[in-house]
Amino acid sequence: MTTIRDVAKKANVSVATVSRVLNENGYVNEDTRKRVQEVIQELNYKPNAVARSLFKKESKTIGFIVPDITNPFFPALVRSVEDYINQKGFTIILSNSDENPEKEKHYLDIMKQKYVDGVIMVTNTLDHEQISTYSMPIVLLDRPIHADVPSVFVDNRLGGRLATEHLLKQGCQRIAHIKGPEKVINADDRYQGYLDVVGKLPWFSKQYIVSGNYDKNTAMEVTKKLLQNHPEIDGIFAGNDMMALGVLKAAEQLGIKVPEQLAIIGFDDIDLTEMTSPELSSVAQPVYEVGKKAAEMLIHLIEGKNLEKKQYIFDVELMERKSSKRL
Amino acid sequence: MTTIRDVAKKANVSVATVSRVLNENGYVNEDTRKRVQEVIQELNYKPNAVARSLFKKESKTIGFIVPDITNPFFPALVRSVEDYINQKGFTIILSNSDENPEKEKHYLDIMKQKYVDGVIMVTNTLDHEQISTYSMPIVLLDRPIHADVPSVFVDNRLGGRLATEHLLKQGCQRIAHIKGPEKVINADDRYQGYLDVVGKLPWFSKQYIVSGNYDKNTAMEVTKKLLQNHPEIDGIFAGNDMMALGVLKAAEQLGIKVPEQLAIIGFDDIDLTEMTSPELSSVAQPVYEVGKKAAEMLIHLIEGKNLEKKQYIFDVELMERKSSKRL
């Protein structure tokens, strides 16, 4: 490995001068600059980022903690964050937390030890206080925790309303909801949106709400039971698209026609909504913008600037496709 | 930030002793050890990983370069690698290359500057020589480049054969192939497997082979044209599942019944094969094992051990589902 001292020696200057050339700061004579740069070329010298980090207490690296990258909702988020921070010269350390608070803390510790400049994370197990003990820039994605913690998410409740209203408008008489996991805030918000629309209707009953864990197989199981017990159900709003796929599957296995006998709508508008048959209606999140905004906020914090707002809430959009169109 | 010197001062020992306690090497008196550990607890001291990296020339970090994490094939790979290396105390820096050699080199440079201990990458744009100039452990995933570069992949040609034979056995008379991108080796191997089975049959014609870029929309377009020009086609082997989904979509739009009029099979067996209607047949790769093996090899190389084999080729498995079952 060539070091800055090798370059300095070969160019007959001090390491300080080489450093000045590298960082383009301070005064350097034009001839000297050229000579140093030639030597850098010649030796193919690349400065050691670790040594630089040690002194500057920064690493040009950010952490990104997601529950599980295998969940098709997250890769797009990761991608949009990378696209943004990359042009700012940062790289990403990616970790999967499995929604496990111990893992989350473990990774935050490691990231801090590695001098990451900031962290973007998707969590609902940590609270405001735990997060602030890390005293480094942290931006929450997808799930807000506290008004004081910078976060970016979408209006899930509105989304729940839009989806449910849409089913009503399509003429559904009994609308069920497959809810996401217990402690996940956005699942609860979507559920609230559903309640906003149908909670007061005469036919409404808590029996039309079942839990599905954001997972297609669980959703398929619970939907089958639900439909067998309640054949009157003619519309289902699933808390996310993976569960909506499970619902679709359940309907198919029970020989129920979608959308004629059962209208279905999901949430997230992941890529494969267009690949199913019938195509799946959904509530779209502007995933790319959400990721980008989180990245922007984090870079802002890292650069020591103030945030205009601590929370950004994006609008959602109803995507009407065949699985719910009965008119 | 508390440093090792703070701990040393408070515990009335030298930094060397604290270091010995931290790393559990060298001689340390039991009482001293306890005292130091109490101080570490008390100050909540966490050693600075950057300083350690600088001296040890290692970072407990590996790089992982994928073409695009948004492609549903890669997250599972990333996950399995993370699960393995994590228990060895490593973290992952993830980067998307978009199959662009400049980006790949750029990221390799950065990773090297950050002292990553090794890199796992999915590429076919770099050659043996370029890779070896980086003089750090690199393991290739999914696409081999040269027998000397450690790599893990599956028997794509066999997979191509299995898929095509399966279609033959289902009674298909004219089998087309939607091929992956030009320069991607595994796409070519799958294509060769297809040729192995049907290349010598009397009906065979190059017209039954079209290029689809591993992408569902492109695949849908080309398939529509193909089927319009060649209504005699009654079986399609798509180079990957995303393209198979495009084929499925094309058939639906043309009013062609799957599998009765057209049998379809894909490759990779990504999660959503079970979510389509009809469910998609595919050739399954043991993704989790492939990722794990690559991680194992990399850790081996990092630890300076010798590899038993430079290349590991995993078997594939035919997954027969409804999209191809005509019997």
Added chain:
DNA sequence: ATAATTTCTGTAACAGGTTACAGAATGTCT
């Protein structure tokens, strides 16, 4: 010509760990 600036360069300390080496204390063996 002298003073005041500005440009240019080098020395050495610093970031926060690890470890070679030396020396002291303790234990074991004739």
Added chain:
DNA sequence: AGACATTCTGTAACCTGTTACAGAAATTAT
């Protein structure tokens, strides 16, 4: 008791950049 090995601890150099500070050289102002 003396020779030797073993245990324990500290000092200081090292990893590789960055930068404060000082001093020299060149330029501009008076």
